[in-house]
Amino acid sequence: MIHKEIFNNEFLIRNATTADVVQMEFVQKQCYPSLDQSELLNRDHFMNHIKIFPEGQFVVEREGEIVGSASTMRIFFPKENHSFLATTDNLWITKTHQKEGDWMYGLDMGILPEYRGLGLSRELYLTRQEIAKKLGLKGQIIAGMTIGYGRVKDRMTIEAYCYALEIKKFTDPTVTPQRKAGFRWIKPLYNYINDPEAGFACILLYFPVDENYKLKLEAKDGI
Template structure:
């Protein structure tokens, strides 16, 4: 099981943090984090429920991580293993994650797929999302998988959709012409774009698009 102790910084003040596998006693905190992280118009039915969380900790506990700051659960990240074919990348979030229930988790797969990453808004200046992402890279290396993969929301796209396609929007973010709250964050974490997927997720701000982004295991040759 995973446990990492570190310090994060709130301005110049260090705060003790722990990244670990989440457990049943964390479920209420994890649901509250989802509610704070994804307020309307994000669909409330996509917030975690206890059945989903129970599947995470029983089917693939290695992919169920949370971060505590001074004893308070402040964020989480969840994944499952899938067998991904780079030649056929298109899919929906619902299909590849089993709508977040991960009953399709495949221990013999080649890819750790990100189901979700959430950090409470009041903790977002501490770099917790990046630490969670780096910790999931640890899981990829430890389990000798080919890559970490996931679809990033594009919440800034709705304001630019009249001017450019979704693919052009992603290129503008990559070039530095535009910034996107999610895609720019994933780039800072070392993720690289694979393709843009239409109808990836019900998400009004992204106009239902998602950008599939990966981190390749540097110890694997694929």
């Protein structure tokens, strides 16, 4: 289990407990105002995640207040295109968490708006990476929400948007920090999430424990 102080002991990153779920629900609502209600995690979902995979659930605490949280599960690498609800068992993870899975799948990451820009999300990703390594996993997989894509989706494809991010033509509020944290491109995901700001799309990314690891996928997987 994780329990570490960061930023001159101002913040604490630790594993989430059942006592945190109400505040985690609040963080979720504040972080994803444009996400469809059917895809917002609530206290019951968080409670179930802690029950199923306690070492994979995290919070950031400041003076007793939860200012950020992250939820994960274990899976084998997804070979087919998938959606957020399908991957997460409609947010419950009861049926989709794979106890022997060799990747940590990040289904949620949220930092309260007033605490963004401090590097807390990066610290959470790195903490998850520590746990992935301790568990003997290959690393993390996430579907990065392309929050900036919704503004340009009528003018460019998600592939073009990915390329523009890759060459640093512009930045994305979510994907750019994820890339800086160590995540690498895999492929775009169409109609992954019901969020118009993200253009209903995401980018599948991975962060290997072994920095020399190269993900090899077949052509049919869209790489």
